[in-house]
Amino acid sequence: MGTTWDDRLRTAGLRVTRPRLAVLGVLTEHPHVDADTIATAARAVHPSISPQAVYGVLRALVEGGLARRIEPAGAPALYELRVGDNHHHLVCRECGAVADVDCVVGAAPCLSPSETAGFLVDEAEVVFWGICADCRQSRVVVRRDRSATPAAAIGRGVGA
Amino acid sequence: MGTTWDDRLRTAGLRVTRPRLAVLGVLTEHPHVDADTIATAARAVHPSISPQAVYGVLRALVEGGLARRIEPAGAPALYELRVGDNHHHLVCRECGAVADVDCVVGAAPCLSPSETAGFLVDEAEVVFWGICADCRQSRVVVRRDRSATPAAAIGRGVGA
């Protein structure tokens, strides 16, 4: 994309400031990070940035449509720059790592429930919970309790 | 189900106590409530119950498989007794109301992503965001302003 962050900020009606460019820089390098990590990383570029400024910047970016906020259960909110497309997330139960998943099916039948109980639905949010490759390998002990293995859980959440 | 709460608690290796029965009673009447509401309602049955006791009871119930915890983005956690089956939730952006949705499609292709980035997925969590019937009618709404941006979200999640 040819458009610069300056352009995109201004297009969204936002002023171009150092804190904002710093946060955008961090988000470009790290696709899914929390506010605290952003603050720490942004400080390398703009040392005086305060935690509250990060919250303010992130809110402005989200409201301006430049960033998206995701809130995995039990963890602080994460921010990403991929907006406008429909993609979901894989979250590691152990380390919290997040990966993007493109929704491969065009129709996505499961995402338009026939029974909406009178709700006017405008978004379907999907989170896939599991164990990432790294955490799986670092598990020295082979699980013996089969009932607790992910395999037993499949069929509950995935597909059904 | 013929089984009593007493039985189910004991089966899960939990002692039968007044606070636990009080919380289970509240959850039976109110299918999706937060810890604070549970505490208030439970006090009608067991006046001395403390907020922390409610957290403790809820944790025990979740760990024992008697209750399920759901954490809608930007709102306190909710608890429900429906466990073991696969169902998802509709959440109202304005009032926070929650309704159950059975996943009607058997195969649910969107819920088993082909590209799992090395993750071993064991659960797919789906949340449908929208406006409930009540809030749609009473457009005078008191905004329970969530961090999400309803307008920007339209057309992102559902079907695609």
Added chain:
DNA sequence: CTGTTGATTTGACCGAGTCAAGACAACAGG
């Protein structure tokens, strides 16, 4: 009835995030 052990109470504490007031800087207009 009594002892053990798990559950509850009480109260301090924590992390994530918000709110508000004042200082500051981006940018429009001259």
Added chain:
DNA sequence: CCTGTTGTCTTGACTCGGTCAAATCAACAG
């Protein structure tokens, strides 16, 4: 380039949801 306006950032207090730890209490096995 300078200046004023107004949006943004800094600083610091505060809220909310929830956890942690020590001491008391009660479930239930014997």
